[in-house]
Amino acid sequence: MAIKTRVKTAKGRKLSSTRWLHRHLNDKYVQETNKDGYRSRSAYKLIEIDNKFELLQAGQKIIDLGASPGGWSQVAAQKGANVVAIDMKPVNMINGVEYIKCNIINELKILKEKFKDQKFDVILSDMAPESCGLKSLDHIRIMLLCEATLSLAKHFLNHGGKFVVKILQGESDKDFFNELKKMFKKVKYFKPKSSRSESTEMYLVSLDFTGSRSSME
Template structure:
């Protein structure tokens, strides 16, 4: 429904807990388009484009049909911990452009629901929502579309940084808390949870809570994560 078609008495849109990203596309960043406009970009942007084009994981993603290099982060995690089983039900929070959804399906998941503030181009076999999953009712909608409680909840969510270290840190922790709360509330017993974090980031009570709710909790840095990035992933296994 377009904006002009909305009923006049519809209540105002709820304030989002996560700001809608201002860049990117539903199918991921287009290298060709970026190269065409590279002359108009800053030097740092051009260096980023060059790195993306030469990065082996980006090259592999394009060659193997994955929408982003991030697919290999989940592949690395799953190779180690065997989280995705044949017939699994999987929910992917912050799913755009869809690389993790593709991996879940390729590894045998029977039902996959992805949600993001950005529109995600369709992926056969998956249900993809453009929504803020923190809005009331969206979590229940995802569970209904999934067909039951998930076996695995994934979160590769990120926020728009503001450049203030303490503020950005608090936003990171807030996303982890929201995703962890959702996973704890909805996962089947024995289910697993994976979320992005950053080295040196104090998770506050999140880590302690995960250790109470899951048998095993580990920090992991997949091979596909850039060496100069502080990015790590929290892997919580076997929900009690």
């Protein structure tokens, strides 16, 4: 049985922050990261997605968007994939992973110039904006990120490729789901067990990219 860590209140720390810290320190996935050597608990989300949908294979070319601190890149690299980790924040070196500092919303042109006509087998996005605490606004902000990731996927994804993107459920995710359905043969909602139950976080897993370059430019 795991021994729970008690978190004492501290001067200047809100009660809500103390509760969050207590939950975080006693989260079994946080504890597993220390044992397994992953950089974030989100690594287990990708492991679950991969176990369900068989995303990752040796030799694939993969883009990991919003990669910092590198948990998803670690999982993909361990599968033998060639990973490009993209984030505005730094990602410390991981074997088999190339890091590019880039804001995909404002700097997509940089990636187009760097990769030119290269194509990728899988594009992953665990990106989310900093939460403002207002669910409706957080939803709108993450859906804007989703649209940016899809724009990148349209340009770089191989025919038959796979695309995974995090959403927060709300009034716009169905429209995005329907947009994906026009470009992929299979699109599924998936909530990993490692996602916190109280979170509206979900993943849209899209398989077998069929979109043509002419219809996307």
